[in-house]
Amino acid sequence: MKEWPLWEVFIRSQHGLAHKHVGSLHAPDAEMAINNARDVYTRRNEGVSIWVVKAADIVASSPGDKALLFEPANSKVYRHPTFFPIPDEVKHM
Amino acid sequence: MLLDDKFEYLLRLGDNALILSQRLSQWCGKGPAFEEDMALTNTALDLIGQARMWLSYAGEVEDRGRDEDALAFLRDAHQFRNLLLLEQPNGDYAVTIARQFYFDTWHCLLLQELNKSADSRIAEIAEKALKEVRYHLRRSSDLVVRLGDGTAESQRRMQAALDDLWMYTGEMLTPDEQDELLAAQNIVPDPAILREPWLQYVGSVLRETKLTMPTGTWMQKGGKLGRHTEHLGYVLAEMQFLQRAYPGAKW
Numbered sequence: 001m002k003e004w005p006l007w008e009v010f011i012r013s014q015h016g017l018a019h020k021h022v023g024s025l026h027a028p029d030a031e032m033a034i035n036n037a038r039d040v041y042t043r044r045n046e047g048v049s050i051w052v053v054k055a056a057d058i059v060a061s062s063p064g065d066k067a068l069l070f071e072p073a074n075s076k077v078y079r080h081p082t083f084f085p086i087p088d089e090v091k092h093m
Numbered sequence: 094m095l096l097d098d099k100f101e102y103l104l105r106l107g108d109n110a111l112i113l114s115q116r117l118s119q120w121c122g123k124g125p126a127f128e129e130d131m132a133l134t135n136t137a138l139d140l141i142g143q144a145r146m147w148l149s150y151a152g153e154v155e156d157r158g159r160d161e162d163a164l165a166f167l168r169d170a171h172q173f174r175n176l177l178l179l180e181q182p183n184g185d186y187a188v189t190i191a192r193q194f195y196f197d198t199w200h201c202l203l204l205q206e207l208n209k210s211a212d213s214r215i216a217e218i219a220e221k222a223l224k225e226v227r228y229h230l231r232r233s234s235d236l237v238v239r240l241g242d243g244t245a246e247s248q249r250r251m252q253a254a255l256d257d258l259w260m261y262t263g264e265m266l267t268p269d270e271q272d273e274l275l276a277a278q279n280i281v282p283d284p285a286i287l288r289e290p291w292l293q294y295v296g297s298v299l300r301e302t303k304l305t306m307p308t309g310t311w312m313q314k315g316g317k318l319g320r321h322t323e324h325l326g327y328v329l330a331e332m333q334f335l336q337r338a339y340p341g342a343k344w
Binding site: 025027039040 | 232239
């Protein structure tokens with residue numbers, strides 16, 4: 001088991017449009033990763049579709065780059081679409 | 094008379110699910126990997142659900158006031174009607190998987206036929222169970238191939254497990270009087286019609302691997318009539334302890 005790679009699991013729920021990250025697991029290959037994801041993460045009727053991705057194939061931003069990547073957006077409130085009155089007829093936005 | 098036969102047959106179905114579920118539950122927390130542990134206990138839970146459906150229907154058919162719990166916890170070994178295969182000890186993981194693979198193959202074929210039963214309640218339960226059992230079969234077939242094609246050691250163990258349990262497979266595929274009586278009413282299939290597809294499927298999975306299909310022709314039998322191996326008593330002792338020591342206890 002030690003040599004089984006780690007997989008990240010994404011589940012699309014009954015009503016959700018997008019797959020959401022739910023956790024990870026170990027499996028020797030993709031087929032078994034799907035089976036294991038079914039058994040570990042969909043026991044309570046959580047999903048209608050499963051994606052698995054080898055954790056090693058995910059490229060992540062570095063925590064050290066947080067300031068560089070994200071802080072400049074803090075001071076730019078005008079990028080949020082909160083300055084427009086929404087007509088009453090538009091129920092869901 | 095017909096009702097008695099149906100009751101007996103429902104016990105076979107319920108006891109198969111119940112005893113295998115109990116066996117699989119013994120792996121809980123001890124699986125070879127966390128993911129396997131979950132998968133196996135999921136299977137155990139599916140089977141306990143099926144056992145409840147079969148045994149509660151059995152209780153209704155018998156009509157002597159016994160519910161699913163009374164049938165599960167208050168019968169002794171000679172009153173159980175499960176296949177001998179299913180009470181065999183878990184052994185190593187190869188043994189557990191071989192037992193599962195032989196049973197799942199047969200279970201799937203049987204439920205497909207029971208789904209056409211003249212008894213609508215049997216057909217309904219079979220339909221529900223079939224969805225679960227198709228997954229069980231996919232999983233156990235996959236693991237047989239993986240262990241069979243894994244290391245020299247896993248292949249040796251998988252082959253030994255398939256060989257050791259082979260003599261318990263005849264019971265599933267050989268009709269007895271009860272089977273024939275109910276088959277004549279179109280309530281259950283004649284087990285003989287499951288034989289060819291069973292051999293074919295088991296063979297097709299094993300052919301994908303370096304494993305060879307056992308060929309022995311001497312078969313054990315007796316479970317369907319209540320003549321069990323010594324192992325069942327221990328399974329029941331553990332499973333029934335609470336209700337025996339504290340009758341009627343609820344939690």
